[in-house]
Amino acid sequence: MANSGIQLLGFFLSLIGIVGLIIGTILPQWKMSAYIGDNIITAVAMYQGLWMSCAFQSTGQLQCKIYDSILQLDSSLQATRALMIVGIIVSIAGLGVACMGMKCTTCGGSDRLRKARIAMTGGIILLVGGLCAIVACSWFAHNVIRAFYNPYTPVNTKFEFGAAIFIAWGGSLLDVLGGAMLAASCPRKKQVSKYPAIGSTRSGPPSSTKEYV
Numbered sequence: 001m002a003n004s005g006i007q008l009l010g011f012f013l014s015l016i017g018i019v020g021l022i023i024g025t026i027l028p029q030w031k032m033s034a035y036i037g038d039n040i041i042t043a044v045a046m047y048q049g050l051w052m053s054c055a056f057q058s059t060g061q062l063q064c065k066i067y068d069s070i071l072q073l074d075s076s077l078q079a080t081r082a083l084m085i086v087g088i089i090v091s092i093a094g095l096g097v098a099c100m101g102m103k104c105t106t107c108g109g110s111d112r113l114r115k116a117r118i119a120m121t122g123g124i125i126l127l128v129g130g131l132c133a134i135v136a137c138s139w140f141a142h143n144v145i146r147a148f149y150n151p152y153t154p155v156n157t158k159f160e161f162g163a164a165i166f167i168a169w170g171g172s173l174l175d176v177l178g179g180a181m182l183a184a185s186c187p188r189k190k191q192v193s194k195y196p197a198i199g200s201t202r203s204g205p206p207s208s209t210k211e212y213v
Contacts (some may be wrong), residue, residue, distance in 0.1 A: 004103040010022050010181025011098060013174050014126050018091045020171020021133055025084045028054045028064060029162030031144050050166060076143050083136035084168070091129030091175050098122025098182045118186040126179025135171035137165055162203060 028049030047054040054064040067073060099105060101118025141161065148158050 006181050007098075007102045007185060008104065010123065010178040011095070011102065012178070012183075013181065014091065014095055014098070014178030015174075017130065017171045017174030017178060018088065018095065020167050020174065021088050021091065024049060024164045024168030024171055025088065027164035027167065029164040030050050030115070030140060031165070032162040033156075033160035034148065034158045034160040040153065046159075047162060048159065050077065050084065076139065079163075080136045080140045083132050083139075087129045087132035087136065087175075089129075090132065091126055094122045094125030094127075094179065096130055098121070101185065112151065116185045123179045123182030127176055127183060130179055132171045132174035133168060133175065137169045138170060141165060143191055163199050
């Protein structure tokens with residue numbers, strides 16, 4: 001049976017990972033304007049996220065605008081949105097399932113074998129949610145890199161990685177790590193020996209002693 005300390009560590013790592021996924025999904029700093037070439041000196045810094053785009057002026061003002069239409073967005077951005085949302089929902093569901101199967105809880109009954117299997121199932125669900133988020137972040141990063149090195153992209157429209165994508169990456173990795181620890185709760189079947197115990201073979205029926213007069 002898995003150690004309860006490993007289950008607790010995996011649970012809290014997954015919880016921190018889910019918080020990181022939510023924060024990273026909300027923040028608009030998925031990519032920021034790159035200061036290269038003639039764009040080194042500028043009074044406005046541009047940020048683009050999954051839900052809005054923001055302009056940070058040198059005076060300290062931040063103006064954000066939510067995307068008006070979903071259908072007008074790029075297909076890669078829509079796919080990143082969907083994968084991040086699916087990853088968060090699946091991870092929350094997996095965390096709830098794993099919570100019922102942990103040794104320190106009484107939700108899943110008193111059967112230790114059954115609780116270990118429930119915790120293992122929750123860990124697998126967390127792994128799936130974390131992998132969805134990793135795919136979303138990596139896909140978005142690939143598009144940013146491809147547009148940055150594209151010679152036909154204007155210099156003043158090139159972007160680089162923002163802070164939000166690193167937060168989402170870190171959250172997804174913690175989610176996967178915590179899910180792996182919980183998935184290690186898979187119970188191992190006890191090996192039954194094919195041969196009888198030595199003591200049982202040697203021990204015979206008790207001999208009755210008779211007294212003769």
